[in-house]
Amino acid sequence: MNQREIIINDNYSEFDELFSGKKVFLVCDSSYGFLNIGKHIDSLIESGADIIKFSDFEPNPDYLSVKEAVHLFKKSDRELIVAVGGGSAMDLAKCVKLYSNMDDSEEYINQDIVPNDIPLIAVPTTAGTGSEATRYAVIYYNGVKQSIADLSCIPSVVVFDSSVLKTLPMYQRKATMMDAFCHSIESFWSVNSTDESKELSKTAITMILDNMDAYLGNEDKANKAMLKAANIAGKAINITQTTAGHAMCYKLTSLYGIAHGHAAALCDSVLMPYMIEHTENCIDSRGEAYLKTVFEDIAKTMSCDSTSALCEKFNAVVSRLEFSIPDCSDEDYEVLKTSVNPTRLKNNPVKLSEDTIDMLYHQIFSKRK
Numbered sequence: 001m002n003q004r005e006i007i008i009n010d011n012y013s014e015f016d017e018l019f020s021g022k023k024v025f026l027v028c029d030s031s032y033g034f035l036n037i038g039k040h041i042d043s044l045i046e047s048g049a050d051i052i053k054f055s056d057f058e059p060n061p062d063y064l065s066v067k068e069a070v071h072l073f074k075k076s077d078r079e080l081i082v083a084v085g086g087g088s089a090m091d092l093a094k095c096v097k098l099y100s101n102m103d104d105s106e107e108y109i110n111q112d113i114v115p116n117d118i119p120l121i122a123v124p125t126t127a128g129t130g131s132e133a134t135r136y137a138v139i140y141y142n143g144v145k146q147s148i149a150d151l152s153c154i155p156s157v158v159v160f161d162s163s164v165l166k167t168l169p170m171y172q173r174k175a176t177m178m179d180a181f182c183h184s185i186e187s188f189w190s191v192n193s194t195d196e197s198k199e200l201s202k203t204a205i206t207m208i209l210d211n212m213d214a215y216l217g218n219e220d221k222a223n224k225a226m227l228k229a230a231n232i233a234g235k236a237i238n239i240t241q242t243t244a245g246h247a248m249c250y251k252l253t254s255l256y257g258i259a260h261g262h263a264a265a266l267c268d269s270v271l272m273p274y275m276i277e278h279t280e281n282c283i284d285s286r287g288e289a290y291l292k293t294v295f296e297d298i299a300k301t302m303s304c305d306s307t308s309a310l311c312e313k314f315n316a317v318v319s320r321l322e323f324s325i326p327d328c329s330d331e332d333y334e335v336l337k338t339s340v341n342p343t344r345l346k347n348n349p350v351k352l353s354e355d356t357i358d359m360l361y362h363q364i365f366s367k368r369k
């Protein structure tokens with residue numbers, strides 16, 4: 001699906017046209033009040049634009065918040081959804097769109113999705129999740145993670161405003177970048193990869209590496225490039241889904257409260273060398289020889305002359321970011337090794353047993369100083 005892109009360089013005229021005369025439902029998170037685009041939208045409201053704001057949700061949104069948002073959307077007869085925020089705001093807005101034509105007398109989550117034409121506009125405020133480019137939304141139903149997927153919830157317009165990254169705290173800056181980096185790498189080796197997805201991965205990896213220093217230094221040109229790179233990595237996982245690194249990282253986030261991209265980086269840093277060493281356990285239908293060329297291709301994309309140099313480079317990036325390594329108890333190891341979503345493991349090109357997953361978690365925590 002073709003996504004229209006609008007780039008804001010201190011000029012909101014194209015953005016404003018999207019709102020003109022429309023009854024807008026705006027989903028925004030707590031960053032909104034600090035952002036230029038938030039102030040700009042508030043000025044539209046002050047001058048009479050018909051915009052209803054919904055921000056009553058927590059990160060990793062709960063189904064009840066989604067329900068509340070859908071009720072408000074329907075009651076106020078809205079015709080356009082705009083999401084300003086990180087992954088959680090996007091996910092909630094996607095669900096509002098998908099549920100907006102459903103029957104209120106039954107739980108939305110149990111009903112079939114019937115695509116509708118309500119436009120959804122995404123303004124990502126971090127350079128990481130790529131959620132603005134994917135058909136997936138994650139919400140929590142009775143505390144259990146639910147992955148909703150439908151092509152019709154991919155936003156029709158994405159608005160890139162690099163000024164949103166100016167005030168992004170350093171930890172979020174690092175973690176969201178690593179989320180995008182892990183998306184592009186995991187998509188590259190996914191069993192679902194295609195020529196198109198691998199080209200997207202290559203482009204995203206190259207952009208992330210080329211701009212990493214300046215992005216960490218909060219330079220505007222690099223912020224622009226990183227927003228775009230995260231979007232391209234999102235397009236790659238929209239084709240392939242993520243793999244074992246992501247399957248392993250979710251529990252680290254829920255157990256220790258570390259950011260998603262931080263957790264994904266820790267997992268991929270041990271997963272990558274393990275997979276390169278164990279291609280004989282390949283489950284990609286294209287075969288082991290193919291898989292070896294994939295790892296060599298990733299190495300080449302990262303300007304490494306061998307797959308061992310690739311692992312060193314990836315680990316050097318993670319070390320440089322100085323992510324903390326949580327303290328894992330024996331009970332935690334028990335929880336972790338059975339926490340991994342088997343569907344995601346099916347996307348992983350190398351078969352991983354529960355013992356292997358346990359060993360990989362031990363490797364992560366052994367790096368704790």
Ligand SMILES: [Fe+2]
Nearest residue numbers: 129179260264
């Ligand atoms: Fe991710």
